[in-house]
Amino acid sequence: MARDSLMDQARNAASLARKKGANDAAVVSYQSRNVDVTWRDGKIEKITEATSRGLGLSLYVDGKYSSVSTNDLRPEALDRFVEEAVALTRTLTADPFRKLPEPSLYAGQAKVDLQLDDPAYDSVTAVDRRKKAEALEVAARNVKRSDAILSVTTRCGDAIGESARVHTNGFEGERKDTSFYVGATVSVKDADGRRPQESQYASSRFHDAMPPVEEIGLQASQRALGRLGARKMGSGVFTIAVENRAGGGLVGRLMGPLSAGSLQQKRSFYEDRLNTQIGSKLLHLTDDPLVVRGLSSRLYDGEGIAAKVLPVFDGGVVKTVYVDTYYGRKLGMAPTTGGSSNLVWKLGDKNQDALLAQLKNGVLITGFLGGNSNGTTGDFSMGVEGFRVVDGQIAEPVSEMNVSGNHLELWKQLTAVGNDPYIYSSMGTPTLVFEGVQLAGT
Amino acid sequence: MQYFQRFGVDETLIRNTLSHALQHGGDHADLFVQHRVSNSLVLEDGEVNRAYTSASIGAGVRVIKGDQQGYAFTEDLSPLSLKRAAETAAAIADGPARAVPQTFHVQQTPSRYPLKMRWEDVRAEQKLPILRNVNAQTLGMDPRIKKVSVSFADETGAVLIADSTGRISEDVQPMTRVFLSCVAEQDGKRETNGWNVAGRTGFDWYTTERLDKLVKRAVDKTLILFDAVPPPVGEMPVVLGAGSSGILLHEAIGHGMEADFNRKGTSIFSDKLGKKVAQPFVSIVDDGTQEHARGAINVDDEGNAVGSTTLVQNGIMNSYLHDAISAKHYGVKPTGSGRRESYQHVPQPRMRSTYMLPGPHKKDEIISSVKEGIYCDSFSNGQVNIGPGDFTFYVTNGWLIEDGKLTKPIKDVNIIGNGPKVLELIDMVADDLEIDEGGWTCGKNGQSVPVSQGMPTVRVSSMTVGGRKS
Numbered sequence: 001m002a003r004d005s006l007m008d009q010a011r012n013a014a015s016l017a018r019k020k021g022a023n024d025a026a027v028v029s030y031q032s033r034n035v036d037v038t039w040r041d042g043k044i045e046k047i048t049e050a051t052s053r054g055l056g057l058s059l060y061v062d063g064k065y066s067s068v069s070t071n072d073l074r075p076e077a078l079d080r081f082v083e084e085a086v087a088l089t090r091t092l093t094a095d096p097f098r099k100l101p102e103p104s105l106y107a108g109q110a111k112v113d114l115q116l117d118d119p120a121y122d123s124v125t126a127v128d129r130r131k132k133a134e135a136l137e138v139a140a141r142n143v144k145r146s147d148a149i150l151s152v153t154t155r156c157g158d159a160i161g162e163s164a165r166v167h168t169n170g171f172e173g174e175r176k177d178t179s180f181y182v183g184a185t186v187s188v189k190d191a192d193g194r195r196p197q198e199s200q201y202a203s204s205r206f207h208d209a210m211p212p213v214e215e216i217g218l219q220a221s222q223r224a225l226g227r228l229g230a231r232k233m234g235s236g237v238f239t240i241a242v243e244n245r246a247g248g249g250l251v252g253r254l255m256g257p258l259s260a261g262s263l264q265q266k267r268s269f270y271e272d273r274l275n276t277q278i279g280s281k282l283l284h285l286t287d288d289p290l291v292v293r294g295l296s297s298r299l300y301d302g303e304g305i306a307a308k309v310l311p312v313f314d315g316g317v318v319k320t321v322y323v324d325t326y327y328g329r330k331l332g333m334a335p336t337t338g339g340s341s342n343l344v345w346k347l348g349d350k351n352q353d354a355l356l357a358q359l360k361n362g363v364l365i366t367g368f369l370g371g372n373s374n375g376t377t378g379d380f381s382m383g384v385e386g387f388r389v390v391d392g393q394i395a396e397p398v399s400e401m402n403v404s405g406n407h408l409e410l411w412k413q414l415t416a417v418g419n420d421p422y423i424y425s426s427m428g429t430p431t432l433v434f435e436g437v438q439l440a441g442t
Numbered sequence: 443m444q445y446f447q448r449f450g451v452d453e454t455l456i457r458n459t460l461s462h463a464l465q466h467g468g469d470h471a472d473l474f475v476q477h478r479v480s481n482s483l484v485l486e487d488g489e490v491n492r493a494y495t496s497a498s499i500g501a502g503v504r505v506i507k508g509d510q511q512g513y514a515f516t517e518d519l520s521p522l523s524l525k526r527a528a529e530t531a532a533a534i535a536d537g538p539a540r541a542v543p544q545t546f547h548v549q550q551t552p553s554r555y556p557l558k559m560r561w562e563d564v565r566a567e568q569k570l571p572i573l574r575n576v577n578a579q580t581l582g583m584d585p586r587i588k589k590v591s592v593s594f595a596d597e598t599g600a601v602l603i604a605d606s607t608g609r610i611s612e613d614v615q616p617m618t619r620v621f622l623s624c625v626a627e628q629d630g631k632r633e634t635n636g637w638n639v640a641g642r643t644g645f646d647w648y649t650t651e652r653l654d655k656l657v658k659r660a661v662d663k664t665l666i667l668f669d670a671v672p673p674p675v676g677e678m679p680v681v682l683g684a685g686s687s688g689i690l691l692h693e694a695i696g697h698g699m700e701a702d703f704n705r706k707g708t709s710i711f712s713d714k715l716g717k718k719v720a721q722p723f724v725s726i727v728d729d730g731t732q733e734h735a736r737g738a739i740n741v742d743d744e745g746n747a748v749g750s751t752t753l754v755q756n757g758i759m760n761s762y763l764h765d766a767i768s769a770k771h772y773g774v775k776p777t778g779s780g781r782r783e784s785y786q787h788v789p790q791p792r793m794r795s796t797y798m799l800p801g802p803h804k805k806d807e808i809i810s811s812v813k814e815g816i817y818c819d820s821f822s823n824g825q826v827n828i829g830p831g832d833f834t835f836y837v838t839n840g841w842l843i844e845d846g847k848l849t850k851p852i853k854d855v856n857i858i859g860n861g862p863k864v865l866e867l868i869d870m871v872a873d874d875l876e877i878d879e880g881g882w883t884c885g886k887n888g889q890s891v892p893v894s895q896g897m898p899t900v901r902v903s904s905m906t907v908g909g910r911k912s
Contacts, residue, residue, distance in 0.1 A: 010480040041707065049514040049530045050786060054498075066493040071500065071517045088493050091566040095491035112452075126533070132464050133838075150707050187708040187829050195710055195829035207503070232906065235676040265486070266625045267634050330487075340528040370693075370825030370834035371856040373907070376625065381673075381856035383825070383834035400832045402858050402908025404675075439471060440675045440858075440908040 006031065006164035007174060009073070010356060014166045016079065020086045024060040024100050026304070029053075036127075036157035039133035045153065059433030061086055063094035096209050097329040101303050105210050105335060106171045110290050111307045114297045116177035118206045121160055124180075132156040136184045139217025150187040154217070157181055158207075162296035179295075183399050184220035188228060196227035203424050205293045216436075225368075226387075230397035232441040233388060239362040239415075240403070240437045241355055241389065244422040249368040249382070254407050255340060257375035258318070260327035268383050269378040269408060270318060279316040279411030282336040282348070286311050288318065289341035296299070296341040298392070305337055312343070327393060329410045342426045349418040352431045355416050357392040364389050365403070378407040384439070402440040410434060449475050449822070451501075453546055455521055456604045459503060460542040462528035464606060467537030468505040468512075470766065471524070471528075473603040474743060475501040475519070475786040482595040483566065485573040493566065496550035500785035505531045509705070509767050515789045533769040543608035551740040551747075554733050557644035559617055560598045565572035566647045568593050572620070572648055576657060580624055583661040588632075594618075596645075603745040616642050617736065617892060618879040622660045626668070633667035633752040635838060636660050637820075640881030640892070643734045649756075663820060663839050665765040666851045671842065671853035672910030680857060681808055681843065682742050682796035686821050686878040688895025691726055691796050693824040694861040697730075697886070699753050699761075700791040703766035703828050709745075710831035710862055714759045720865045723801040726754040728763055730778055730794035736881060737795035737894035739781070744789050746777030753796075765790045793884060797896030801871025804825045805899040808870045810846035812894055816907055817841040817848055818857070831861035872899035 004012070010029040017025035031053035047303035053070035055078070066089040072083050116363075136154035162176045176242040181203035187195050200220035204210050242250060289298045289307035298307050303325055311319040323331075324338035348355075356364060364387045373380025381404040388395040418431030463471035477499045484492045495879060501524060502515035512534030514527040523560065573592045580590045596618040603611045623636030637660040639652060684689055695711070703709035730739050730748035739748050744766045750880075752760045765780035768791055780789035809817065817840055824835035836856050841848040877896035884893045 044510055044534065045509045046513065046788065047534055047786070048512075049527075051516065052786070053517060058598035065491065066495065068493075068495040068497075073496060075875040078862045085495055088495065088566050091495055091570065093491050095489065098491065132749055153706075187706075190830070193710065194831060194860075195712070197706055197708060197827065199825075230830070237911075259791075264590070266632060295517040323902075364877060367828060369858070370823060370836060372822055372836040372854070374634070374854050377854070379854040379912075381836065381854060381912075382443075383532075383832070383856060383858045383908070385832070399830060400858050400860055402834070402856050402905060402906060403906045404856070405912075418482065436912055440906050442677050442906070 002315060007172070010164045010166040011055060013078055014168050016055055016082050017059055018168065019143055020083045022059045022061050022086055024095065024168045025027055026058040026100060026164050028056040028163055030161065032159060034159040035129065036092040036154050036155060037129040037133045038153065040139060040153040044130065053239060056083065057082065059085055059089050059342045060099065060421055061089040063096065064092045065087045065095055065098040074292045079382065081359065089165060095223060097326055100167050100169045101325045102333070103170050105305045107306060109299045113292055114290065114299065115216045115293045115336060116205055116271060116297060118178040120156065121178045122206050124158055124207060129156045132182055136182060139214040140184050140186050140221040143218065144223045148188045148222060148225060148228065150189050152184065152186050155182065155270035165304060167304055173304060175298050178205055180204055180210055180214055182210065182213055182418060184217045186224035188224045190228050196224055196230065198223035199425060205295070209293070223345045230399035231386065232400045233398050234442050235440045237436055238358055239435045240365055241359065242365045243352065244420050244429055244431050246365055246367050247422070247432050248425050248427035251343065251427055251429050253380055254411065255371065257417050258322055260323040260331055260333055262322065262375060263329050264327045264329065267376045268319065274318050274321060276318060277316045278297040278318055278408055278416045279313060279317045282417045283316045283345035283411050284311045284412050285313050285342050286344050288344045291309060292348040294342040294426065298341060301337045301339065302383065304340055305335060305343065307337065310336055311436055331392045343428050343431050345421060347419045347421065347430055351420050352418055355418055355431055355433055356389050356394065358394060359389045361387040363398065364394060373407070380407060404438050404440065410437070415436065449602060450479060450519060451475055451602065453575045455524065456546065457542055458521065459524045459528050459650060460604065460606050461502050461699070462525050463505050464540040464542060466532045466535040467540050468507040468535035469899055470506040470606055472504050473501060473742060474785055475602040476599060478597065478599040480595065480597040481804050482593055482889065483569055483573060485592040486575050488577060489666050490570050490573050501529045502785040503531045504788060505878045506767060507535045509771060509847045510534050510761045511788055515785050523651045538784045541727050542606050546604060546608050546610045548610045548612065551611060551613060551744065554618055554731060554738045554740050555642035557856065558646050559616060559644055561616055568645065573652065576653055576793065579657045579875065580622065580661060583657065584625040584665060586628050586665060587624050588627050591623050592619045592863065594689045594810040601743065603713055603743065605745055609745050611741045615739070616644065618643055619649070619883070620648065620656065622656055624660055626664045628668045631668060633653045635667060636767050637663060639879045641734045641879060642736060642738055666839065667853050670851045670853040672906055672911065673852040674816065675909040675911055677904045677906050679812045680901045680902045681812060681815065682897060682898055683815045683817060683819045683878045684874045684899045686877060687818060687878055687900065688894065688899040689821045689824045689835045691798060692793060692884065692895050693826040693835055695726060695753060696728065696793045698828055698861055699763055699828050700829060701762035701764045701772065702764055702791050705768050705771045709792050709828050717755050717759055718752055718760045720757040720773050720868055721864060722757045723871050724757050724868055725752065725756060725799040727752050727799065728793050728796045732795050732877065732894065735795045735877065735894045736892045737772035737793070739794060742778045742780045744780035746776040746778045746780060763793065765789050765791045781891050782890060790886060790889065792886045793888065793890050793893050794879065795875060795894035795896070797875065798871065798900065800873040800898050803870045803872045805874055808872055809848065810842060811870065811901065813841040813845060815843045816852060819895060826861065828847050832858065833861055834858045834881050857905055858908060859905040864905060867903045868900055869903050870901035874898050
């Protein structure tokens with residue numbers, strides 16, 4: 001018996017929702033498979049295979065709204081589930097702002113092949129994954145000072161996901177994507193008993209675009225060995241460079257409150273700041289959902305809205321708020337999209353080394369540890385580790401430090417942007433240099 | 443045979459699945475079946491105008507060989523799908539097949555979260571007044587409160603764990619949480635804060651008294667932020683208030699005592715068992731037995747009995763938190779700490795409810811002992827690097843301590859320290875242990891599990907405070 005396609009399942013669930021009393025419904029049907037090998041110190045640690053599927057339904061019943069999901073797709077179980085969900089929805093208060101998107105927002109999808117799905121996906125075998133995981137460890141141990149290494153754990157895996165989306169007011173969409181990843185984590189022993197650990201990681205939508213695993217394994221152990229002897233340094237105000245890999249942690253906090261939901265709920269420091277300057281001229285980035293092979297690329301968003309390139313910050317000026325249809329109606333703002341996709345920076349012309357060469361006395365931040373940011377006020381305080389930079393050169397490693405400030409001040413102090421966007425994250429952050437930043441240590 | 447009715451899984455299917463799992467040998471196999479229904483209602487802008495429900499069912503099959511694991515899960519509990527999952531997991535081993543027991547026995551488990559009424563039997567109409575009353579009460583507390591959101595969540599998770607030793611364990615795990623968040627305005631400034639309560643409890647747990655306290659705390663903790671001064675910068679004494687300060691234990695020592703990191707030699711506590719790590723008045727436990735606590739469990743997700751594990755006894759490092767693999771590695775009894783987020787995940791050693799036992803000092807004595815430092819009152823999140831031992835926790839509300847007195851409120855400051863160093867620097871512990879009722883969730887290797895934590899008032903003689911100079 002042939003299984004229903006995901007599109008058929010989504011259409012059937014939308015019909016079922018209507019039959020049970022919903023006026024409208026938006027349905028996503030999905031399935032995914034993820035195979036992963038973890039390797040540690042000379043042998044396989046764990047093999048896992050995850051196959052998942054399910055349905056998500058947004059129900060609109062007499063002006064009332066709920067969002068439900070289930071993976072029990074047996075017909076009688078689904079029938080009962082949807083019936084109960086509709087009954088639950090009826091108990092709520094009607095919400096005039098809650099409707100399916102205007103169909104005009106569905107129109108105008110880009111006519112591009114995003115190449116999210118590697119046709120060679122099925123050719124990767126269990127033996128390939130195991131060999132790569134093993135090679136990652138060999139590469140990680142093939143360094144000077146390898147006697148300091150306590151343990152090496154590596155991973156190799158891949159995933160394939162498919163989904164279909166159906167809205168009862170006319171939207172239908174399908175997508176399929178693949179991804180491949182490798183990573184290595186290396187623990188080393190320090191003289192004082194500390195056991196610093198560092199990782200390196202790579203991922204891609206296409207198998208043939210993956211970097212050599214030797215590179216990743218080697219970088220992981222170099223990073224871990226670089227942490228040996230890390231100390232807290234004195235508190236002070238410094239110029240900091242944030243490594244491209246770590247920068248997403250800071251940019252994510254900057255972007256978090258840039259949504260209509262945050263504005264409408266009065267939880268955003270962007271209130272009254274659309275089209276105003278909140279950062280230096282170098283804060284310049286766009287949201288580009290149409291990057292070929294992009295990790296967060298899409299032709300339509302989570303509401304079926306046709307994806308478009310959006311200017312987010314232009315020379316430090318806020319140009320776009322992420323507006324979904326619900327909060328857009330509440331605020332009287334035109335919908336843009338509910339959430340970010342790939343971020344693309346206007347790059348500088350220097351790499352990290354060249355940027356550090358200009359620092360007389362600064363700190364290179366290579367990782368954040370916990371902390372938080374208050375989206376209402378912009379205040380943030382986060383743990384950091386990295387290296388001192390003295391006379392343009394990387395000096396001793398530092399740890400157990402903290403950085404704090406306010407986003408409305410920090411981004412005005414952005415004085416340089418690198419030419420080196422981090423390609424293994426859809427944040428795509430380059431090295432960022434900020435002046436006058438408060439660090440806490442001893 | 444409750445499990446048969448719930449999952450449609452009988453003893454023959456269990457035996458066959460475990461047989462397929464051990465077709466290439468291996469030391470141990472287990473089957474974890476779970477059915478979970480989660481509901482939440484959300485009030486925003488004065489109305490309960492959205493509901494979320496999620497239902498999931500699935501079964502995971504695991505094969506263990508030494509410290510190696512094969513794992514696969516299925517969301518279709520048919521014999522064929524379970525067989526396929528078992529065959530995938532079996533690939534970790536490569537020897538001759540092992541036999542599984544002919545008969546299984548259902549283990550007796552304690553009842554740490556009995557409910558008067560099951561969540562399945564509580565109708566949405568009964569929950570709605572709680573959200574509406576909390577909203578009205580919050581807005582009524584102070585005209586500066588401009589926005590309120592309230593969410594009411596409940597969950598029922600049923601699990602069945604069967605393994606190749608012939609054990610079957612069952613548990614039905616309830617959970618509920620009410621989260622209140624508010625935004626206030628004063629003189630053109632705006633502040634946000636909130637509070638929440640959670641537990642493996644039923645509808646009757648939401649007494650007027652508990653909800654009144656929730657509202658008062660959320661409002662007080664928001665309004666006080668208008669008076670906050672910039673937090674200080676650098677090393678200084680840090681006093682942790684009773685209750686949710688247990689987050690310090692969770693990050694500074696709890697994760698480092700999870701035995702998987704130790705058997706791999708990657709925790710900073712790897713060779714510290716039996717050694718002095720703190721003052722003699724410091725004792726720390728991780729306890730899965732507290733009735734109705736968010737972190738309580740009747741049985742762990744590997745079918746092992748759950749007790750209270752003493753991590754530090756009178757300053758001496760006493761025991762790790764074990765799952766089946768690490769217990770075997772160390773030749774000790776499992777501590778009932780093998781937990782997983784769902785059927786999609788392998789178990790790992792995890793915390794349950796982590797707290798410090800009361801000590802010899804008094805809260806007032808501790809505060810008055812500090813000349814210049816800070817007092818931490820409420821927290822949002824924390825994190826740790828297990829190997830070097832550095833950890834952080836984020837303070838949403840606190841106070842400056844000047845000349846032994848709480849003087850001015852502070853907010854939004856991260857504290858950073860090193861686990862073993864901070865343990866050594868705990869130099870005063872009060873007698874006022876409080877277990878926090880907050881809805882804490884712990885993340886590890888991509889898996890989230892509910893936990894609890896508690897603390898008496900404690901002084902750490904020096905930690906780095908990540909403040910801002912004004």
